[in-house]
Amino acid sequence: MTPVDQLRELIRSARRAVVFTGAGISTESGIPDFRSPGGIWTRFKPIDYQDFVSSVEARRETWRRKIETDKSMTVAEPNRGHLAVAALVRRGVVSHVITQNIDGLHQRSGIPAEQVIELHGNATxxxxxxxxxxxxxxxxxxxxxxxxxxxxxxxxxxxxxxxxTISFGQAMPEAEMRRAEAATLECDLFIAVGSSLVVYPAAGFPVVAKRNGAKLAIVNREATDLDDMADLVVNAEIGPTLGGAVGLN
Structure with a gap:
């Protein structure tokens, strides 16, 4: 049985799944990962929230960077991975999408906004x-x-x-964190997609799900620190993997 077949079987057996997404799902739409080579954080030091609040020049630099990053973000379209997740939401298999992404592509793929939990805010x-x-x-x-x-x-x-969006040094949104925790505790399958699973507290949700008895699937191009606890790890392109598991042409 191929990894895609295994993922398909996990999805078929789930009554209430949660999908957790990171930058990797959106790089296939042409949006660079901030941390990857050439990403904005490899070229510029992140601007701390307190600096934004206290410094006019920091605010100007923030908006300069916003214009730069929007050159890719505003032309990006949901890809096969986003559409596969949206299909699972429509079918009632996935209750919520918890995302570290700020690009709004899950909503544009057709997922109702109330079912998208944005841990790091929204840049749109x-x-x-x-x-x-x-x-x-x-x-x-x-x-x-x-x-x-x-x-x-x-x-x-x-x-x-x-x-x-949530800047460095800015508190995580309490309401979204509570919603994410509740959705995680209610799921029987947690699918982590396109995340390196190193940014906490967000990356703690797969651990919470697994310890609560849910199955854990990780779909990412590279290995993660949580692979050893997962029921399934698929190191492959996200769009073809999710599309194949969901049955998208």
Missing amino acids: YAKCLECGQRHEIGPIKAAFASDETLPICDACESDLVKTA
């Missing part, structure tokens, strides 16, 4: 850190590209407007 829109007002990215980027004008919140006039 911005929020005011003072009042929580949502801001669309397009007008911010257009104004900034002209003369590096920082966005000002039209609700409270604060200039602490940043993409709705």
Whole structure:
């Protein structure tokens, strides 16, 4: 039985599965992994949350990098891996998708937003850190590209407007962490996809699932530190693997 067949059988036997995704599922859509060679974190030191809050220049540099990363993110489309996960959600096999990704491709693949738990936030829109007002990215980027004008919140006039992502030094979102833990504890199959499983606390969820009695499948191009505890490890391209297991043409 091939690894794809084994994954298919695990999915068929599951009553309530959870899919956990990392950057690897989106690299097949052309979005570079921040940590991989050529990724933004190999070229620039990450900007700490407190620096963003306290420094106008740090805020400007954050938006400069946002414009750079959006060159790949805004043209990316959901790939076969995203579509396979969406098919499992539609079939009622997968209750939730817990993701470390900030690209919004799971929602664009057709998964209802309420079933996507974004641990690291979302880069497709911005929020005011003072009042929580949502801001669309397009007008911010257009104004900034002209003369590096920082966005000002039209609700409270604060200039602490940043993409709705979790920065280094910023607290993890409590509500999303609680939802992710609840979904993990309720599942009987946990499928980790495209994650190196080294960024905690997010990477702790596969361990929680396994210790709670769920089956654990890991689909990633490279080995991970959690492979030894998994029921199935597939080191292969994600789109063909998930697509084959789900039966997508």
